[in-house]
Amino acid sequence: DAKTTQPTSMDCAEGRAANLPCNHSTISGNEYVYWYRQIHSQGPQYIIHGLKNNETNEMASLIITEDRKSSTLILPHATLRDTAVYYCIVRVDFGNEKLTFGTGTRLTIIP
Amino acid sequence: DAGVTQSPTHLIKTRGQQVTLRCSPKSGHDTVSWYQQALGQGPQFIFQYYEEEERQRGNFPDRFSGHQFPNYSSELNVNALLLGDSALYLCASRVGVGNTIYFGEGSWLTVV
Numbered sequence: 001d002a003k004t005t006q007p008t009s010m011d012c013a014e015g016r017a018a019n020l021p022c023n024h025s026t027i028s029g030n031e032y033v034y035w036y037r038q039i040h041s042q043g044p045q046y047i048i049h050g051l052k053n054n055e056t057n058e059m060a061s062l063i064i065t066e067d068r069k070s071s072t073l074i075l076p077h078a079t080l081r082d083t084a085v086y087y088c089i090v091r092v093d094f095g096n097e098k099l100t101f102g103t104g105t106r107l108t109i110i111p
Numbered sequence: 112d113a114g115v116t117q118s119p120t121h122l123i124k125t126r127g128q129q130v131t132l133r134c135s136p137k138s139g140h141d142t143v144s145w146y147q148q149a150l151g152q153g154p155q156f157i158f159q160y161y162e163e164e165e166r167q168r169g170n171f172p173d174r175f176s177g178h179q180f181p182n183y184s185s186e187l188n189v190n191a192l193l194l195g196d197s198a199l200y201l202c203a204s205r206v207g208v209g210n211t212i213y214f215g216e217g218s219w220l221t222v223v
Contacts (some may be wrong), residue, residue, distance in 0.1 A: 036214075043115075043201050043214035044154065087153060097144055097167045099203075099212060101153030 004088045009106040018075040020105050022088030025069040031092050033064060034099070035073045037084040037107075044087065044101075047073065083109045113138060115215035117202050123221045124192050132187045132218045136204030143185040144212065145177060146201040154201055160185055192222045 005023040012018040024033065032051050036044040048055055048062045050071075055062045061074040075082055087104040116135045124130050136143050142161045146154035156169035160179035174190045183204075189196055199217040 041199075043216045046211055046213060049211065097142070097159040097212075098156040098169065099146075099154070100156070103153055 003100075004090060004102055006086070006088050006102060006105045008103070009108070011108050011110055012075075012078045013110050014080060015077055018078040018082065018107060018109070020073040020075075020086050020088075020107065021070065022073070023070045024088070024090050027068050027090050028092070031090045033062065033068075033071050034089045034091055035060070035062065036087045036089065036099075036101075037082075038087070038104070039081075039084045047086075078107075078109045080109050080111065083107060115140075115202055115204050115213055117200075117215040117218050119218055120216070121219045121221075123223060126192055126194060126222055128192050129188065129190045130192060130220060132189075132200050132202075132220070134185045134187070134202030134204075134215060136183050136185070136202075137206075137213050140204035140206045140213075141183050142205050142207075143179060143183065144203045145185070145187045146203065146214075147171070148199040148201060148217070150198070154199075157187070189220075194222050196220065197222045 032049050034049040035047040038044045048057055048060050050062045050064055064071045085104040085106050087101050089099050115137050118133045144159040145157040148154040157171050157175055158168040159166050163179045176188045179185045199219055201217045202215045203212045205212045
């Protein structure tokens with residue numbers, strides 16, 4: 001699986017959009033970009049994933065650059081409950097079960 | 112619809128002992144994976160079970176073993192516990208190849 005690079009930590013004001021970047025410059029054509037988050041002492045929570053098109057669901061939006069070498073997770077209206085460690089993972093969907101987690105971005109929402 | 116459930120939530124064991132952790136996958140899911148998360152680090156893949164067989168394994172010693180039952184539930188066994196085995200053990204499940212993987216809340220293991 002391709003390696004990802006994320007900032008160690010970020011702050012965001014409550015009610016503002018939180019934009020979390022991820023670099024995955026060695027991503028292969030058949031690798032998806034997944035985002036999970038982990039609130040303190042809980043299991044990782046799936047947020048969103050995509051291959052090359054932008055994706056949106058009830059939790060977030062995922063913007064993938066045209067060359068697929070980077071992506072941004074957007075939480076449109078951050079709340080205090082969004083404070084967590086956010087993991088960006090690239091994964092081949094077929095034939096490889098493993099999710100390779102890095103150290104993630106610790107996002108703190110400021111009241 | 113219950114998500115991935117794990118038991119016990121917390122346990123304390125002594126060095127050299129053996130431990131068994133249990134997991135029930137999300138309803139309809141047939142594939143189970145186990146991860147170890149040490150304090151301050153991201154989860155590390157241990158192994159995956161499908162059709163009651165280990166299909167993929169991470170870089171963990173043979174002291175770590177598992178089992179999947181016909182109802183798709185799974186157990187993780189760790190023998191000869193070391194202090195370094197203290198961690199959060201996460202179970203994850205999915206249905207079908209390539210579908211989204213969902214995690215349970217984990218079992219906290221402390222080895223003293």
